[in-house]
Amino acid sequence: MNAFDWGAIWYAVPYMLQGAVVTLEISILAMVFGTVIGIVCGLVSVSRVGPLRWLVRVYVYFVRGTPALVQLFLVYFALPEIGIYVSAFWGGVIALSFNAGGFIAEIVRAAIGSIEPGQTEAALSIGMTDRQGLLLILLPQSLRQMAPPLTNELITLVKGSSLLSAISIAELTRSAQMIIAERFTPFEIYAALAVFYLIMISALARASEYVEKRLA
Amino acid sequence: MPDAGPAAVPAPLLRVLGLSKIFGDIPVVDRVTLEVATGEIVMVIGPSGAGKSTMLRCINRIETPSEGEIWVAGVNMAGELRDGRLVPDARAVTARKRRLTGMVFQRFNLFTHLSALDNVAIGPRRVLGMPAAAARALALEHLDRMKLSAHVDKRPIQLSGGQQQRVAIARALAMSPQLMLFDEPTSALDPELVGEVLEAIRGLARDGLTMIVVTHEMQFAREVGTRVVFMDGGRIVEDRPSADFFATPRHERAREFLRRIHGGAAPALTAAGPPPG
Ligand SMILES: Nc1ncnc2c1ncn2[C@@H]1O[C@H](COP(=O)(O)OP(=O)(O)O)[C@@H](O)[C@H]1O
Ligand SMILES: [Mg+2]
Numbered sequence: 001m002n003a004f005d006w007g008a009i010w011y012a013v014p015y016m017l018q019g020a021v022v023t024l025e026i027s028i029l030a031m032v033f034g035t036v037i038g039i040v041c042g043l044v045s046v047s048r049v050g051p052l053r054w055l056v057r058v059y060v061y062f063v064r065g066t067p068a069l070v071q072l073f074l075v076y077f078a079l080p081e082i083g084i085y086v087s088a089f090w091g092g093v094i095a096l097s098f099n100a101g102g103f104i105a106e107i108v109r110a111a112i113g114s115i116e117p118g119q120t121e122a123a124l125s126i127g128m129t130d131r132q133g134l135l136l137i138l139l140p141q142s143l144r145q146m147a148p149p150l151t152n153e154l155i156t157l158v159k160g161s162s163l164l165s166a167i168s169i170a171e172l173t174r175s176a177q178m179i180i181a182e183r184f185t186p187f188e189i190y191a192a193l194a195v196f197y198l199i200m201i202s203a204l205a206r207a208s209e210y211v212e213k214r215l216a
Numbered sequence: 217m218p219d220a221g222p223a224a225v226p227a228p229l230l231r232v233l234g235l236s237k238i239f240g241d242i243p244v245v246d247r248v249t250l251e252v253a254t255g256e257i258v259m260v261i262g263p264s265g266a267g268k269s270t271m272l273r274c275i276n277r278i279e280t281p282s283e284g285e286i287w288v289a290g291v292n293m294a295g296e297l298r299d300g301r302l303v304p305d306a307r308a309v310t311a312r313k314r315r316l317t318g319m320v321f322q323r324f325n326l327f328t329h330l331s332a333l334d335n336v337a338i339g340p341r342r343v344l345g346m347p348a349a350a351a352r353a354l355a356l357e358h359l360d361r362m363k364l365s366a367h368v369d370k371r372p373i374q375l376s377g378g379q380q381q382r383v384a385i386a387r388a389l390a391m392s393p394q395l396m397l398f399d400e401p402t403s404a405l406d407p408e409l410v411g412e413v414l415e416a417i418r419g420l421a422r423d424g425l426t427m428i429v430v431t432h433e434m435q436f437a438r439e440v441g442t443r444v445v446f447m448d449g450g451r452i453v454e455d456r457p458s459a460d461f462f463a464t465p466r467h468e469r470a471r472e473f474l475r476r477i478h479g480g481a482a483p484a485l486t487a488a489g490p491p492p493g
Contacts, residue, residue: 048307121278122325122384126339126391127315129308136342141329 008185009192012176019175020196026093026171027158033097034157035150038104043139045109048130056105063102068160071099076167092164092171100157107149111142144215151208155201162197172196227290229254229426230275230395235284236450237270244270246450247284252395252428257421259441259458260430263473267450268430269322272397275428276317277310288316289394315343318388322400324380326372332359332383333368339391358386362416378409382416389420396420398429414440434477438462446470 041056063071075095079086086094115138123133165174176193180186230252237245245267252258260268273279275286277293286293293313295304305313327335336355340346346354359368362382372380381401388396398417402410414436420427421440431437437444437458444461446454448469454461465471 116325118321118323118325119327121273121319122321122327122387124278124311124314125276125317125319125321126387127311127343128339129311132342136338137327137329141327 005185005188008179008183008188011183012179012189012192015175015179016172016192016196019170019172020200022089022170022175023158023161023172024200026089026096026164026169027154027161029093030096030100030157030161031154033093034100034104034153037097037101039108039139041101041105042108042112043134045105046112046138047134060102060105063099064106068099069163069166071095072163072167088164088167088169092161092167092169096157096161096164099160100153103153103156104150107146107153108142110149111145112138114145115141144212147208147212147215151205151212154208155204158201158204159197228252229256229289230428231285231287232271232275233285233287235271235274235286236282237267237274237279238282243282243450245274245281248447248450248452250445250452250455252426254394254426255424256426256442257440258428258443258445259437260428260445260447261432261434261437261473262447262453266447268447269399271447272319272399272428272430275395276314276319276397278319288313291316315391316394318391318393318396320381320384320388320396320398320401322403324372324377324384324404326380326383326387328372331369331371332364332375332379335372335383336387336390339387343391354390355386358390359383361389361419362386363412376409377405378412381405381413385413385416385420394426396425396427398427398431400430400432402431402433432477434462434474446473448473 041059044052045056045060047053066074072092072095075098076088076091079091079094112134119137119141120133123137128136161171162173164171165177168174170178173193176189180189183189228251230250232248232250235245235248235250236243248267248271250258260271262268270279274281275288275293277286281294291313292302293310295302297303326332327338330338333352333355336358337348337351340354341348341351344351356365356368359365362385364379364382364386367375367379367383372383375383385401401417402413405413410433414433417427417429417436418440429437429441441458444454444456444458445452446461446465446467446469453467454465454470456466461470462474465474
């Protein structure tokens with residue numbers, strides 16, 4: 001067995017930090033967009049707007065039924081086809097948001113669906129419209145239930161951002177691969193890569209624990 | 217010129233004409249006709265499964281009737297007649313019409329994420345579009361009327377069942393409904409909390425509010441009700457002034473129901489002859 005090459009790690013860390021910054025940027029952007037898409041689509045799927053509900057169903061069906069990597073390639077190569085030219089960075093953000101949005105839509109739908117029907121009836125009984133009942137009563141109440149699965153989804157999203165290495169975005173995984181190609185120390189660098197992800201995801205889990213406590 | 221009918225007779229506040237609600241193929245409410253005049257306090261009694269809740273829920277259109285008409289304060293709750301045909305209301309119009317009635321549920325159904333104050337204020341604020349300060353003042357007034365001034369900032373889970381139900385009454389009243397619907401307002405309460413809620417409803421009765429109250433509290437029904445409607449199997453079996461009903465229930469099923477409620481002792485039944493069995 002070869003000795004663990006600490007030198008490779010000290011060499012890699014600055015590059016990987018740069019990659020980590022890109023991963024964080026992309027993840028945070030995709031979390032924000034994915035959450036917005038997910039909440040809007042989730043609300044649509046519990047609303048009474050038939051055609052839109054159907055569209056959301058198709059969207060969720062697609063996102064759940066295809067690998068994230070396939071979605072990434074599809075979005076990335078489909079965008080130019082429909083006349084949208086964006087950098088790899090933004091293509092990646094769009095693909096990840098698209099993916100997360102579909103899962104978050106399901107989380108929102110399930111959380112709202114689990115709220116006791118008496119809440120909706122009470123909202124209607126004081127003259128609220130369906131939309132008011134949804135936005136003023138059901139959505140706020142479902143936030144607490146949404147928090148744990150949403151955390152999982154955001155963790156999945158950060159991990160999934162490593163797929164963006166496949167479209168040559170210099171995020172964390174890609175930066176590690178480039179160092180391996182240069183230094184031929186795959187074990188050391190992949191170990192360091194795992195530690196980087198662990199740190200980021202632990203921080204995310206901590207943050208969402210804090211938010212969950214605040215919501216409780 | 218349209219036939220206005222005899223002008224001396226005021227239109228009833230509530231008219232239910234041939235109301236049916238069919239679940240699957242079971243008529244849970246079966247061709248019910250009922251009129252309630254302003255100021256009346258109608259006690260609806262009857263065994264579990266008689267269709268009492270469903271009837272109330274059809275009146276405020278939380279449930280869509282299968283058949284029949286419901287008019288509240290001269291407003292057709294289903295839609296508008298155009299050229300003799302009923303054009304059903306959009307859901308937003310139904311929501312507006314629903315404000316004519318207020319509803320109090322068996323299980324309170326307070327908004328769990330809001331304080332007592334906000335439970336009451338949210339309707340005036342968001343539905344009636346009142347300024348926040350005015351909605352708050354109105355809510356405080358109604359909570360005070362329900363003797364809840366000490367609890368305005370508490371969440372529903374911090375309140376007893378009796379307090380929660382009184383918040384729910386305040387929430388309904390804050391919308392100034394013309395007709396209040398109570399669906400077994402004390403059935404989910406611990407026995408020692410029933411009194412405070414019945415007392416609150418008595419207060420509303422004294423103030424002249426028109427109410428339909430589904431209840432199993434027979435003494436309360438007798439004392440507060442001006443009329444008793446006895447339902448069984450989706451039908452109104454008896455509909456009489458409260459004193460008459462309790463003195464001489466006409467129908468066997470009503471007698472049997474009262475006997476069961478009183479646990480065998482039914483002192484008011486003698487005038488109708490001894491109950492058979
Ligand atoms: N949404 C529903 N779907 C099917 N059956 C229902 C529904 N709501 C009520 N029922 C049935 O209708 C009957 C009358 O119910 P309900 O109006 O709640 O009676 P009550 O309030 O007099 O006890 C019951 O047998 C109940 O099971
Ligand atoms: Mg009932």
